Amino acid sequence: MTLTLMDLGWSASFEQARAEHPGALTPYRLTEIHRAQMNALGADGPVVLTTPKFSAGELAVGDWVLADPEMRIQHILERRSLLQRRGAGTDAHVQLIAANVDTLFIVTSCNDDFNIARLERFLALAHEAGCYPVLVLTKADMCEDPREYEREAQVLDPMLTILTVNARDPESAAEVAAWCKSPQTAAFIGSSGVGKTTLTNALTGGDAATGAIREDDARGRHVTTARSMRPMLKGGWIIDMPGMRALRLIDTREGIDNVFDDLAELEAKCRFSDCAHESEPGCAVQAAIAAGDLDLERLDRWLKLRKGEKKNSETVAQSRSREKKFSKMVKGVVKGAKHRKGR
Numbered sequence: 001m002t003l004t005l006m007d008l009g010w011s012a013s014f015e016q017a018r019a020e021h022p023g024a025l026t027p028y029r030l031t032e033i034h035r036a037q038m039n040a041l042g043a044d045g046p047v048v049l050t051t052p053k054f055s056a057g058e059l060a061v062g063d064w065v066l067a068d069p070e071m072r073i074q075h076i077l078e079r080r081s082l083l084q085r086r087g088a089g090t091d092a093h094v095q096l097i098a099a100n101v102d103t104l105f106i107v108t109s110c111n112d113d114f115n116i117a118r119l120e121r122f123l124a125l126a127h128e129a130g131c132y133p134v135l136v137l138t139k140a141d142m143c144e145d146p147r148e149y150e151r152e153a154q155v156l157d158p159m160l161t162i163l164t165v166n167a168r169d170p171e172s173a174a175e176v177a178a179w180c181k182s183p184q185t186a187a188f189i190g191s192s193g194v195g196k197t198t199l200t201n202a203l204t205g206g207d208a209a210t211g212a213i214r215e216d217d218a219r220g221r222h223v224t225t226a227r228s229m230r231p232m233l234k235g236g237w238i239i240d241m242p243g244m245r246a247l248r249l250i251d252t253r254e255g256i257d258n259v260f261d262d263l264a265e266l267e268a269k270c271r272f273s274d275c276a277h278e279s280e281p282g283c284a285v286q287a288a289i290a291a292g293d294l295d296l297e298r299l300d301r302w303l304k305l306r307k308g309e310k311k312n313s314e315t316v317a318q319s320r321s322r323e324k325k326f327s328k329m330v331k332g333v334v335k336g337a338k339h340r341k342g343r
């Protein structure tokens, strides 16, 4: 079967972005990122692209790129959505996780894995990235009253789409697939063991474990880190995002405020614009707590999430500026050396 660009998720907005780059350039969608070369799909099938102009870290699986006749990536087209996080361990870099994901399936199980703070974090990520979030509650078959989990999750957002499934049941998998129809792109996120692989396999008919690269993470555990874009059985795409358990949010302030919109609204009414909502006079948040209008635990989760996000974003920004200064200095030294040679 040959694929058209449309089957790959091409749309009017990408066509517009492409028009800004005249010349003999062809669009491709990246399916795998490697250090020196990228696997991609285009209207003429699978290809291998090189990236003399970009480092591997600047590209994400799911990206639309324009390549020249020598198969070199010349441009990355503006992304419709972008999932990113701060690297694991002491790494202060931004990691691009996946681009142009339409639906982000947030997976948790109807058991101890279910954790409101974690769901809020994933929802903030989805909002910030520009993906449509769908909550998938797995292992409903092993739980007495899955409705209880549904009810608790729905409190987060009355409009949130929630699917309660048994990931091992093909009918359930079909229900999940219905939320990401051809030619859209989906990704699964959630803790280990919640059923992401089971669902991915059901939707793609393949074995997600094949071809994965195992690396040591910060704690010396083995994690699967290879990301790839694969076709679903009924059209549409899945981007595998193994190793997405430790999620350190960066630049997600808006996403967080979206999940906690009531608190963000309240905050705007505080007397001081930098109110910490602790004991400041004229704090609208504390006033709501005092009036019994606001759940103290929810306030704690909001403050904690924002604090962590701020710290990660600052660390990344600092290391960016350090690197910029360093590369400027190196350039200066090289220039100086050339200058001296020339004389």
Ligand SMILES: Nc1nc2c(ncn2[C@@H]2O[C@H](COP(=O)(O)OP(=O)(O)OP(=O)(O)O)[C@@H](O)[C@H]2O)c(=O)[nH]1
Pocket: 138, 139, 140, 141, 142, 165, 166, 167, 168, 190, 191, 192, 193, 194, 195, 196, 197, 198, 199
């Ligand atoms: N009964 C039941 N078992 C499930 C369900 N979802 C997943 N499982 C089982 O739970 C185990 C873990 O599922 P996986 O699909 O490997 O979980 P994962 O999220 O991919 O885990 P990682 O690969 O570690 O991130 C497997 O044995 C699955 O068969 C479900 O809805 N019901």
Ligand SMILES: [Zn+2]
Pocket: 267, 270, 271, 275, 276, 277, 278, 280, 282, 283, 284, 285, 286
């Ligand atoms: Zn306040």
